[in-house]
Amino acid sequence: MVRLVCLLLLIFSAGVFSQNTATGPHIEVALVSEHNQVRVGDTQWLGVLLSPDKDWHTYWLNPGDSGEAPTIQWQSDANIEFGDIHWPLPKPIQVAHLVNYGYEGVTLLMVPINLKQITKKRISISADLSWLVCKEDCIPGWATLKIDLPVSDTIKLSEHSNLFEQTRLNLPEKHKNTAQFELTSTHLGLQTTLPYQSDWHVFPFRGDVIAHNAEQAWAHRANRSQVVISLSDYFATPSEPLNFLISDGKNGFYVEAIPNDTSGADNNSPSQSLWLMLLFAFIGGLILNIMPCVLPILSMKALSFAQSQKANQWGYPIGVLVSFWLFASIILVLKEAGSAVGWGFHLQEPLLIAGLAFLFTFIAMMLWDLLPKGINLAGVGQSLTGESTFTQQFFTGVLAVIVASPCTAPFMATALGVAMISPMLDTLAIFTALAVGFALPMTLLSLSTRFAALLPKPGAWMQTFKHFLGFPMLATVVWLAWVFLSQTSSFGQLWLLSGLLGFTFFIWLSAKVNRVYCVMSLLLAMTFATFCSVKGTQATKVISKQKNNHFSAQKLTELRNNNHVVLVNMTADWCITCKVNEQVALNNADLQALFEDSKVDYLVGDWTNKNQAIYEYLEQYQRSGVPLYVVYAGNHSKKVLPQVLTPDIVINAIQQAKKEINHATSN
Structure with a gap:
């Protein structure tokens, strides 16, 4: 007896009954007809009525990121042709970071039927249903619903006829609009004609086409509109057309999109608006000024403005612009040659890491006033701490870009990511916007007395502050030596540190004895940088204790x-x-x-x-x-x-x- 009761409760919870209504957890389901009779040769309508509880939802034919669409299996004792479900307009339903497609509230799934011939005066139609109703959790349900209808030459509307009429108003247009789609490695671009301006949303028939939670931003032109959407991780490039529903919640229409003949011609075109990327690059350039790898250099630059307002005003921004353009040009050439490069790619070369270590050591020695008098290396020295010519300011801008290259500021990553896959002119435009943002604060200090007035007044404190800035430079050298170790070996790092020791010794010696020794120290630095890089890459790299968290x-x-x-x-x-x-x-x-x-x-x-x-x-x-x-x-x-x-x-x-x-x- 107990087993029988449990079985009945289980059947009740699943909603399995041989009648025209069923009740499951958080939902009621009914099989209804638009007419009380059925007539031979006419197209008439049955419907499955889904009535979930408040805040619960059911699903469209493509449920989106999760869920399952309702299914109907028809059976009848008469010769009846059953059509497909006519799905009402769905809505995107946000569940955490997932987006599902479905219905909240009462929904009627209409199905056309056609009685081919009379075999009896009363026919029986049954529907084996399955559904999923969800809120935060999901509950599946099943039921077999049945409806009996008399066969008659005269038919009358049933009590559910208004529900059918209201549902028809919420159906997409019957005809399919023409559309084209283009593919990149990460995005799908869909082009079609929209009937009017609205908040249109694209619903794919297939669940593996787009990322359902991705933003859908339309761009409108004279006769066509285009939307670019991130592809699903499971999408395979199709050779056949793709079907979509486009809806604004009030109206909708189907489109059958065919591959555009030019889809393969520009698989690397950026999906984002160029103007938006230029704005991101400009903001990223501004923020780059306060990143840890750049701030010490710019502090010295600001110090020079506090000491003197006679510096050339345009050398620094032009140096920044030229450096970013050179950076972009190198990246474009290397990518065209098939190399895998990105922002900061040069720091993957041990030789350049060694060169930067010598450069920052030299700057620290200069800040501590240990250089021989009269040394002026085209702006690396005096341009940072005193009156500067155009050439000196220009190379200060170059230096600032070099030390900024390991950093990626907020907003900057998105813009540079698009730049790396864009046509040449777009790439150069994005790098130019980045350069303008980066150069703007220091340029305003040199051009505007109002901005320059924000700087502290000159005084004895400046000498102490200048000496203090030498320590961040040496901290950078420590970091570079650590990077060099991971790229080469402990033996390679030993050569680098030995080279830095010899470099600082000859700078000290040149200040004490003769200026010519400074030239010798620079030659020695270049020799050691080359030698330690070669030795380091030839030696066996130090391999840290293996962990199981290495990416693949x-x-x-x-x-x-x-x-x-x-x-x-x-x-x-x-x-x-x-x-x-x-x-x-x-x-x-x-x-x-x-x-x-x-x-x-x-x-x-x-x-x-x-x-x-x-x-x-x-x-x-x-x-x-x-x-x-x-x-x-x-x-x-x-x-x-x-x-x-x-x-x-x-x-x-x-x-x-x-x-x-x-x-x-x-x-």
């Missing part, structure tokens, strides 16, 4: 397929922002405790040296450099984190991803 695309795929939460950290030893984030956020005790969960993983991609797999991963997110932080909720969603992290940002993203996996797997 295969490992990431396996973890996502197993419904793990994965934090991917793309970093490099020469990336100061990366190292700050690791100390401030990623080494947080609460965050480390989350990684103890067997379903939470942390993968680190080290881009200190060239790595094609990491470069290809960065390209997926239109990034040209590090840092890049992405949190994956299995295969259900992903979230790109800001470039400047706090522990709460990372912890909240991981916890949200765990909720999304629990939500999706409960379906």
Whole structure:
């Protein structure tokens, strides 16, 4: 008896009854007809009425990131032809970071039927239904509903006829508009004609075409409109047309999009508006002035304005512009040659790391007044601390760009990511906007007396401050030596430090004895820089204790397929922002405790040296450099984190991803 009661309760909870209504948890379902009779040869309408509880929803034919569309299997004792479901206009439903497509409230799924011939006076129609009703959790349901209708030459509307009429008003247009689509490696561009300006949303028929939670921004032209949407991670380039519903919530129409003949001609075109990217680059350039790798140089530059207002006003900004243009040109040439390059790519070369170490050592010696009198290396010396000619100011701008190259400021990453895949002129325009933003603060100080008045008044403190700035320079040398170690070996680092020792000795000696020794010290520096770089790369690189968190695309795929939460950290030893984030956020005790969960993983991609797999991963997110932080909720969603992290940002993203996996797997 107890087993029988449990079986009945189970059947009741699933909503399985042989009648025209059923009740399941949080939903009522009914099979209804627009007419009370059925007539031979006419197209008439049946409908499945879904009535979920408040705040619960059911799904469209493509449920989106999660969920399942209702299904209907028809049976009848008469010769009846059943058509397809006529789906009402859906709406995007946000669930955490997921976006589903479906219906909130009462929904009628209309199906046309046609009785081919009379075999009896009364026919029976049954529908085997399945559905999913969701809120934060999801509950499946099943039912077999049945309706009997008499056959008659005269038909009358049923009590549900108004519901059918209201539903027809919420159906998309019957005809399909023509459309074309183009593909890049990461985005889909859809072009079609819109009937009027509105907040249109694209709903694909297939669930593997677009990222459902991606922003959809339309661009309107004279006779055509275009929307660019991020592709799904599971999308495979099709040769057949793609079907979409385009709706603004009040009206909608279907489109059948065919591949554009020019889709393969420009697979690297940027999806974002060029003007928006120029704005991002300009803001990123402004912020770059206060990044840790740049601030000491610009402090010395500001110091020169405090000492004298007679410096050439245009040498510095022109030096910055030329340097960024040269940077862009080198990147374009190398990419055209097939090299994997991005912002900060030069810091992957040990020889350049060694050269920067000698440069920063020289600047520190200059700030401590240890250089021989009269030395003026085209702006590296006097242009930073005294009156400057155009040439000196120009090379100060060059120096500022060189030391800024390891840094990536907020807004800057998105703009540079687009620049790396854009046509040549767009790339140069974005780098120009970045240069203007970077050069603007110092240029305003030299041009405007109002801005210059913000600087402290000259005094004895300036000499002390100048000497103090030598220590950040040496701190930078320490960091560069550490980067050099990771790129070469401990033997290579020994040669570099020996070269720096000899370099500082000959600078000191040249100040005491004769100016000619300064030239010798520079030659020695160049020799040591070359020698230690070659020796370091030939020696066996020091390999740290192996960990199981090294990034690989295969490992990431396996973890996502197993419904793990994965934090991917793309970093490099020469990336100061990366190292700050690791100390401030990623080494947080609460965050480390989350990684103890067997379903939470942390993968680190080290881009200190060239790595094609990491470069290809960065390209997926239109990034040209590090840092890049992405949190994956299995295969259900992903979230790109800001470039400047706090522990709460990372912890909240991981916890949200765990909720999304629990939500999706409960379906």
